[in-house]
Amino acid sequence: NGCYTQVFKGENQECFLEGMKRIFEHIKCVPYKIWFDNLSAAVIIGKNRERNLVEQFERFALHYGFEINFCNPNSGHEKGNVENKVGYVRRNMFVPIPQFDNIDEYNRELLKLGDLDMQRPHYKKGETIAKLLEEEKRFMFKLPEKEFEVCRIKTAIADKYGKVEFETNIYSTSPAYSGEEVILKITADKVIVMNKQFKKLVIHDRIYGKNKESMKWHPYLEVMAKRPNAIKYTRFFNELPDIWKNYIDSQDIEGKKRSLKALMKMIEGDNTEGLINATKAIGETLNNGVSDIDSIIATYYRIKNVGNAAINEINLKDNVPKVKEYKPDISVYDSLYKKEVSAI
Known part of the structure; x- marks a missing residue:
């Protein structure tokens, strides 16, 4: 019961x-x-x-x-x-x-x-x-040694934008797969896009609804970086936080390319979390009076890895001689004074 x-x-x-x-x-x-x-x-x-x-x-x-x-x-x-x-x-x-x-x-x-x-x-x-x-x-079966992978496999043809349709919803792949056949691995909560060699290209959260779209921008930014002046006409640019739009707009062509490539690294793997951290990074960097993209990237990785930094113990080889601990004697500085003073 x-x-x-x-x-x-x-x-x-x-x-x-x-x-x-x-x-x-x-x-x-x-x-x-x-x-x-x-x-x-x-x-x-x-x-x-x-x-x-x-x-x-x-x-x-x-x-x-x-x-x-x-x-x-x-x-x-x-x-x-x-x-x-x-x-x-x-x-x-x-x-x-x-x-x-x-x-x-x-x-x-x-x-x-x-x-x-x-x-x-x-x-x-x-x-x-x-x-x-x-x-x-006691009367039930033991679990099988090998796990059963619950999923559905199907093929789809990407459109000219590199997008595929599944159950009326649209999922992005990559511009490189425009017009190509890709493989979809569908689970209860994910839609995994793979190439014909079953290499993972993009992982989407499965959409529950009708006529919606899931867009992973990372594969598209590489193409945009080659024509940076055209980015302001894209949906991706319009969805960016204002601070990023203003920053990219203020750059020359080479600066736009570097900014887009940097942003591509920051959002790789997770559009939402990556963009949140990238926006924190650019805001903090600009507030400190620094505006170069390398400083923004450094701030991004500091924010992303906060709490994850680990200092591993260094294990020296046996043939490395041991060094005695050095203890400085600061009493010699007393001779510079008329009378002895206590060390701070």
Whole structure:
């Protein structure tokens, strides 16, 4: 009568399988038999009401070894406990409406809440639900040695701007792949763009919505740096903080090139966090009366690495002679005075 809960931004197959995978890994075993509703992420109902397993779901089940069973359509009474559990979870875990900054951290917290909830006694058997679950685990399968990677692979053709479409949404790649075929690796929360050699080009957060766009500017800045005077007509330039727009505008052509290349390094890997730190860096540098791009870069790396600097112990080789500690004798300076004075 226990349960574990995970939250996702969508109801697609990747979210469905990722949720089960996390629960399996949390309890460190796999039930030998699982009952499912007739959800589209797992099964396709044919014209004659026959069930056809979705390929990825079938591979998932074969990997973990559990037996698949489906409830009859429109038969909620067959899983009454599950239907009631949905309401129980809503009332006990999602009231008041939770607020969080990181969905992965919150999902880990939900697994812990599931463990805590199972400390209550079973309504019929008298033992705690947690103890009953531990007894059930003796009959479950062990986790496979190799991890199952929950993802979908598909190809896409980039348009003349190097952008691809997936589920009505647009994701950037690189101008170098304009008109080329790329490979998309889609997970529950990421869209990873790769070339034909499966080398990662760009990693996007997966968009949940319709007709939206995710833009990673780093691959495009290299092209912009070759024609710096044209940057002010781009969406990237218009989205920059005013302090960066004014700085780039104030530079000559070579200065614009250096500024764009520097900005490209700062936002590499993370547009949002990189631009935040880059903006702090240029603001602090200009406030100190310095405006060259090298000083801005130095300030950026200081801000980025604050708290991460580590001084490692230096291990000398055995053949390096030991040097005795030198203690200076400052009493000799007393002779310069008429009388002895205490050292400061």
